[in-house]
Amino acid sequence: MSIYDLMSIGNNAMMNAKLGINVTSNNMANADVKGYSRTTVNYVSRSPLVRNSLQFGTGAEAESLRRHYNYFVEQQYLASHGQQQYWNAKAETLYSVESLFKQGDKNYGLSVALDKYFSSWNSLTQDADSSAYRMELKEYAKTLSTMLHTMSKSLKQELQATDKAIELGVADANALMKDIAELNRSVLGQPENLVLQDERDRKIRKLGELLPIKSLHQSDGSFTVITESGQTLVDGIEAFELAVKGPEAQAELTTGSAFKGEVKFEGQGSKEYKIEMVKGGALGTAEFKVSIDGGKTWLTDENGVERTFKAGDADNKVKIEGVNIWFNNSSPATDLSKADAFNIVPKSGLYWKKTTAHLVNITPRGGYGNESGRLSGGRLGGLFAARDSGIASYEERMEAFTKELIWQTNYQHSQGAGLAHYKETQSTNSVVDSSVALNKSNLAYANKITKGTISFQAYTAQGTPDGARIEVSVTPGMSLDDLVTAINNAPTSATAKLTASIEGGKLKIKSKVADGSFEFAGDTSGALAALGLNTFFSGSSSSDIDLDARIKNDPKRINAAVVNGLGLVDHGDNKNALALHALVKKGVTLDTIHTNTSRTFSQHLSTLTALVGADMDGASRNKVYCDTVSKDLEKRQQSEAGVNMDEELTNLTKYQKSFEAASKLITTANEMFDTILQLK
Structure with missing residues (x-):
């Protein structure tokens, strides 16, 4: 081996040490950069020299830079973090909804308002003619209506906010898929560019927060990204798309x-x-x-x-x-x-664009990870679950609750009479086409109308019964036109006392006797409650429930009594008030696909409140568990890819000493060369 060989070995050793110092310095400088993966230098021995059958080493050279990253652990992390983001999104979304149903304050809450409403009917039974009790009932009914309005408005706002979050999440996911495809293209052109690889892995993680994904490392250095249910999101340099559309x-x-x-x-x-x-x-x-x-x-x-x-x-x-x-x-x-x-x-649902013309529905149907071919995790999955299995289903249950409360109250109220007779009155609800059968009309309670009889009692100007009761037969297939004809064609004794007409799609009934009046004496068909005649509430949902305008203007219209067999409304009669208070214990089945169990109104509300609490608790517990698992996997990844300053300082010292040793080797070789020159 010549002196030149020694100097060559020393020079390579210095370059290797210098490269090691540069890589180590870069690691230390990027220690706090999120998504950075530490790098080390791979050294290999150079080919030896052969002299007189002897082999002499020629030093080492840098073969490549190694990026430390555990893709096996990363797959586990993506799966776990996708779950954590699912439960986190669901818990965050349901948190504000849960507060709407909390009943911790004994003086506040929907259940308290419901109890006060029914108890005020009970108070009225003690003195059915009392104006004070009637005003109390009116105020508690208004409070209940207001709370139902607030509940409905708040749930709708939460739905709108969740829909907006979904749209933004889908836009972010589409942008990330395009970015990953472009980074694949760049990595294929610059396979040694570790910065691009770090950026690609960071983007994949961000995508994994939104969707449950798997990343597949291809032999050419690119990545294929698919959802856990099999939809391809990125295939090499091609990016697919998601879309929100429907119904x-x-x-x-x-x-x-x-x-x-x-x-x-x-x-x-x-x-x-x-x-x-x-x-x-x-x-x-x-x-x-x-x-x-x-x-x-x-x-x-x-x-x-x-x-x-x-x-x-x-x-x-x-x-x-x-x-x-x-x-x-x-x-x-x-x-x-x-x-x-x-x-x-x-x-609206989430769709994967398999092709421009072929969209595949991947909207979650239920809870986490239980639907083949559907989204099963990630933040988007959590938002959809919170929207559909949470907020929207709560809203549907509340709407069914309110609708049944209005119907039960109005049906019973329509059987009774107040402290003042009617001279004329008009229904609250209108039909679009008066020739259409009532049970197929646009009325919210059209399906409640059955075969039965509506009874009226007419009174003279002095308030005494004017003849026998007027009985009008009703069938579900009757139109409003038919009902008007039936009332107007009642027996001769009644024809001159009442008249019915239609104004703006609403049924209007009027006494034809000068200063005469009339009273509703019962209805077994449900037509009065469906039309909104002689009723307590107006509306049919949480958003439009209100006190009937007639009761708002005059609490005497509260029907605590009934028309007796003699056609009179007795003072102090509380028969209908008792029946209305009895609704507190009546088992009713709500018109909803979420339950077909008969319960009292209070039990239905308590069941819904418990469900909301259980959903929130379940999401919170799963969030904490998945967060713990994700952090553990992140630690495992960081033990491989993260920068350890103590280790880097050790490496820096090692490379520094290597550089000094290489310098010494070159100095020694130079001195040997000088000695040889002096011999001449």
Whole structure:
């Protein structure tokens, strides 16, 4: 080995030490940079020299830079962090909703307002003519209405905020997918650029916060990113997209089905509806069943018997929750086949753009990780779960609660009489088409109308009964026009005393006797309550419930009494007040797909409050657990990729000594060279 070889070894050793110092310095400088992965130098021995059958080492050289990153741990982290973000998003979203249902203050809360409302009916039974008790009932009813308004408004605001968060999250996810695809392109062009690789892994982590993903390291250095349910988000340099869209309906007809029409719907709901025909045939004959979990189970009645519905046209809609479903047929009409299926999504959903024209629904149907092919985690999954299984379902339950409370109160109230007779009155609710059957009209309680009788009692100017009761038969198929005709064509003795007409789609009833009056003496059909005549509340939902304007203006209109067998309203009569107070103990079934159990109003409210609390508690507990697991996996990753300052200082000292040793070697070789020159 020559002196030149020694100097070459020393020079390479100095360059290697200098490179090691540069890499170590860079690690130390980036110690606090999030997503930075520490780097080390891989050294290899250079090819030896062979002299006289002897091999002489020629030193070492830097082969490559190694980026420390554990992709196996990272896959575990992505899965765990996706769960943590799911529960975190759900807990954050439900936190403000839970406060609406908290009943901790004994003097405040919806349940307290409900109790006060029913107890004020009980107070009225003590003295049915008392103006003080009537004013108390009026105020407590107003308080209850106001609290229901507030609840409805707050839930709607939370839904809007959640929808906005979903839209922003989808936009962020699409941007990240494009960025990752571009970084793949850059890495393919600069495979040794570790900064690009760090940036790509950071972007993948950000995407993993929004969606449950897996990243697959390809042999060419690029990454393929897919959701846990199999949808490709990034494939090399190609980025896919997500979209928020809906509501919509799609058909899944059986092979050979002759049906050429389509399913239609109106209204919104928190669930997706899968419709499957159990009996084929023409509209009006064919029957279907409904599932809200993709066909795993089917809706049943209170006895657990599977429910079936007639497939009707626009005049024969099927109402499920707040969604009306019907079919438009082709011309000529075609029959539905058994097992024909339709999917209805009465809300905005999340879709994966498989191709420009082919969108795949990946909206979660239920809780975490329980739906094949659907989003099962990530912040977006948590937001959808909080919206659909949380806020929207709470709102639907509250709407069903309020609607039933209004109906039960109004139905019973319409059976009674107040302290002052009517000279004329008009219904609160109107119909769009007075020729349409009442049970198929736009009335909120159209389906409550049954076969029965409406009774009236007329009075003279002096307030004494004027003849016998007027009885009008009602059938569900009657239109408002038919009802007016029936009232006006009542027996001769009544014809000259009452008249009915329609003004603006509303039923108006008026005494025809000078200074005469009349009273409602009972209604077994429910038509009065459905139309809003002689009722206590107006409206049909939490957003529009209010005291009937007649009671607002005059509490004497509160129907604590009934018309007795002689046609009189006795002073102090509390029969109807007792019946209205008895509603506090009455078991009712709410018109909602979320439950078919008969409970009292207080029990329904308590059950909903407990559900909200349980959902929030479950989300919080899962959040804490997943957060602990994620932090542990992050520590494992950092033990590999993170910068340890003590270790880097040790490396810096090592490279410094290596540099000094290499310098000494070169100095020694130079001295040897000088000595040889002096020999000459």
